[in-house]
């Protein structure tokens with residue numbers, strides 16, 4: 499009998515899982531069982547990091563606290579201007595601009611919002627601050643003093659979390675959007691100024707009846723990202 503601990507994971511199954519994972523922007527209200535959440539974050543905890551410093555710090559909400567957080571975020575989004583702690587581009591250069599447009603276009607098409615429908619786009623943007631009705635929100639921060647390399651570690655952790663969630667039938671959406679109201683997150687979750695708030699993650703079970711969940715994005719062939727080196731240059 500094969501030792502199950504030594505059997506490799508089926509790469510085709512992993513490829514299918516990674517291909518099927520997508521951002522979900524509409525959730526059922528059902529909370530995830532505590533032991534399942536614990537197992538999910540234990541999987542993500544295996545992420546590698548530089549010198550194994552494990553810098554990700556997570557404030558994780560469960561119902562009914564989640565509602566309190568989204569009420570506060572929605573209030574802020576309706577009454578004040580966003581201001582991220584991390585600078586981000588408004589205007590991307592090509593080819594990133596095209597990727598960004600395609601991604602926004604796919605979402606608005608799924609939600610049946612026309613390009614010139616300002617009110618519709620605003621309502622779609624506000625859905626971020628309701629955290630897409632997810633029962634759980636993870637707010638991810640990192641110790642400011644660790645500098646930008648710690649962001650790489652957090653990105654690796656996020657990839658682990660997404661894959662582990664997909665394997666468990668749990669849906670996710672990263673939300674840089676909610677980090678644009680850091681003072682709300684600090685106040686509600688007690689996150690100290692010494693932590694940079696990076697993003698939130700909506701976590702729960704997909705509601706397939708939400709139109710935004712019809713959104714699908716594509717990827718470039720790997721030739722767009724990889725330059726191969728084989729023959730040593732003369």
Ligand SMILES: Cc1cc2nc3c(=O)[nH]c(=O)nc-3n(C[C@H](O)[C@H](O)[C@H](O)COP(=O)(O)O)c2cc1C
Pocket residue numbers: 519520521522523601626671672673674675676697714715
């Ligand atoms: C760090 C990060 C921040 C993101 N922030 C948001 C966000 O604020 N709002 C949103 O609707 N999607 C957000 N997304 C989701 C991306 O738009 C999505 O991952 C991308 O379009 C690819 O689509 P897919 O996840 O369905 O494959 C974010 C993703 C990442 C990795």
